[in-house]
Amino acid sequence: MSHLYRDEAVVLRTQKLGEADRIVTFLTRHSGRVRAVGKGVRRTKSKFGSRLEPFMQVDVQFAHGRSLDVVTQVETISPYGHAISNDYARYTAGTAMLETAERLVAEEHEPAVQQYLLLVGGLRALAAAELDPPMVLDSFLLRSLAVAGYAPTFDLCARCGREGPHRNFSAGAGGMLCSSCRVAGSAALTPETVALLGALLAGNWVTVTAVDGKFRKPASGVVAAYLQWHLERSLRSLVHVER
Amino acid sequence: MYEGVVQDLVDELGRLPGIGPKSAQRIAFHLLAADATDVHRLAAVLAEVKEKVRFCSVCANVTEEELCRVCRDPRRDLALLCVVEEPKDVLAVERTREFRGRYHVLGGAISPIEGIGPEQLRIRELMVRLADGTVTEVIIATDPNLEGEATATYLTRLLRPMGLRVTRLASGLPVGGDLEYADEVTLGRAFEGRRSVDD
Numbered sequence: 213m214s215h216l217y218r219d220e221a222v223v224l225r226t227q228k229l230g231e232a233d234r235i236v237t238f239l240t241r242h243s244g245r246v247r248a249v250g251k252g253v254r255r256t257k258s259k260f261g262s263r264l265e266p267f268m269q270v271d272v273q274f275a276h277g278r279s280l281d282v283v284t285q286v287e288t289i290s291p292y293g294h295a296i297s298n299d300y301a302r303y304t305a306g307t308a309m310l311e312t313a314e315r316l317v318a319e320e321h322e323p324a325v326q327q328y329l330l331l332v333g334g335l336r337a338l339a340a341a342e343l344d345p346p347m348v349l350d351s352f353l354l355r356s357l358a359v360a361g362y363a364p365t366f367d368l369c370a371r372c373g374r375e376g377p378h379r380n381f382s383a384g385a386g387g388m389l390c391s392s393c394r395v396a397g398s399a400a401l402t403p404e405t406v407a408l409l410g411a412l413l414a415g416n417w418v419t420v421t422a423v424d425g426k427f428r429k430p431a432s433g434v435v436a437a438y439l440q441w442h443l444e445r446s447l448r449s450l451v452h453v454e455r
Numbered sequence: 456m457y458e459g460v461v462q463d464l465v466d467e468l469g470r471l472p473g474i475g476p477k478s479a480q481r482i483a484f485h486l487l488a489a490d491a492t493d494v495h496r497l498a499a500v501l502a503e504v505k506e507k508v509r510f511c512s513v514c515a516n517v518t519e520e521e522l523c524r525v526c527r528d529p530r531r532d533l534a535l536l537c538v539v540e541e542p543k544d545v546l547a548v549e550r551t552r553e554f555r556g557r558y559h560v561l562g563g564a565i566s567p568i569e570g571i572g573p574e575q576l577r578i579r580e581l582m583v584r585l586a587d588g589t590v591t592e593v594i595i596a597t598d599p600n601l602e603g604e605a606t607a608t609y610l611t612r613l614l615r616p617m618g619l620r621v622t623r624l625a626s627g628l629p630v631g632g633d634l635e636y637a638d639e640v641t642l643g644r645a646f647e648g649r650r651s652v653d654d
Binding site for chain 2: 225230231256257259260261262263265266267288291293294297298299300303304307308310311448449451452453
């Protein structure tokens with residue numbers, strides 16, 4: 213194995229290390245989650261400090277290190293950071309996306325191409341500022357859970373597979389339940405909320421924008437509950453999302 | 456492993472930021488070899504700093520009194536307020552000798568991923584300070600990184616409706632540097648914030 217390797221990546225998180233270094237967590241296209249040291253990147257004279265900020269999509273070269281790898285070169289592919297941090301709603305929604313990606317790709321160096329592509333698509337949509345940031349976030353959350361193997365079902369009954377539409381949602385059962393499979397503690401949803409959730413999962417933005425805005429809040433509540441059920445611990449950044 | 460108190464000293468020094476086990480050992484043996492009065496003076500300062508130093512009741516800068524040096528100074532311009540993340544940043548701005556107003560230390564930047572939202576910072580205190588109308592310009596001097604930018608965005612949105620002049624520190628090329636070595640993000644920001652030289 214060569215000493216150096218190169219990959220495309222999105223910067224998920226940075227932590228200060230020592231005097232002027234940072235530990236940077238990336239989601240890479242080919243190597244999954246990678247934690248690496250960016251040396252001297254906090255100095256104002258740093259050549260690539262600005263490229264190692266969260267939300268940046270970069271072409272990066274790593275050198276294998278003893279415990280952590282070291283970032284040796286970085287080129288910008290798409291600088292999403294500026295467009296996202298310019299708006300508080302976009303920033304909080306984007307941060308929750310980064311945290312979700314970090315949590316769902318739990319193992320380092322395990323390839324997660326689909327999660328990577330989904331995150332890039334999500335950040336691009338957020339930076340383009342054409343869609344409502346909380347809706348972009350909810351769609352990303354449902355789809356990234358689906359990629360991780362936790363796809364919810366919003367049309368068929370999650371237990372018996374009977375055709376919907378159904379009214380009852382249970383995070384534990386994995387989606388909507390028909391009246392005979394309904395379990396205690398399932399939430400009753402309006403047909404519009406169910407349609408909105410289905411459209412968010414499918415990425416059907418025509419339907420998402422067509423559904424009345426008042427159904428967005430209950431849909432976001434369902435997404436948050438479903439996410440928490442599967443992550444077992446709630447996301448720190450989710451409470452700060454501006455809806 | 457050393458015996459007793461020498462090892463305790465190495466362990467304690469090793470807990471300081473940026474000090475690894477080797478550096479801790481080197482400092483410990485330097486202290487052992489040093490003059491007793493020097494070591495006592497260091498010990499006294501360490502005890503004193505924890506006893507005396509607290510945060511200014513107005514701006515949250517570090518001080519030994521109720522108000523910090525800047526807030527006590529009557530020559531300061533009360534109409535200007537510079538918002539920074541940390542007390543260290545107050546010193547950095549003071550070194551420029553360009554700014555004659557007062558400060559407000561937030562105590563960090565908004566970072567939802569670390570669980571830090573606007574409620575965890577001293578933003579409410581800032582709003583209380585601005586309520587009496589003495590301040591006419593707020594200069595947002597948070598770090599030029601993602602969290603700092605997001606904090607500036609949040610503050611701008613909060614302060615604009617109050618009819619204040621809200622400004623943000625310029626971003627761009629370091630003095631004494633070469634244009635060809637600038638990274639594209641910084642250079643892009645320098646273009647965005649370019650100014651006319653006519654006036």
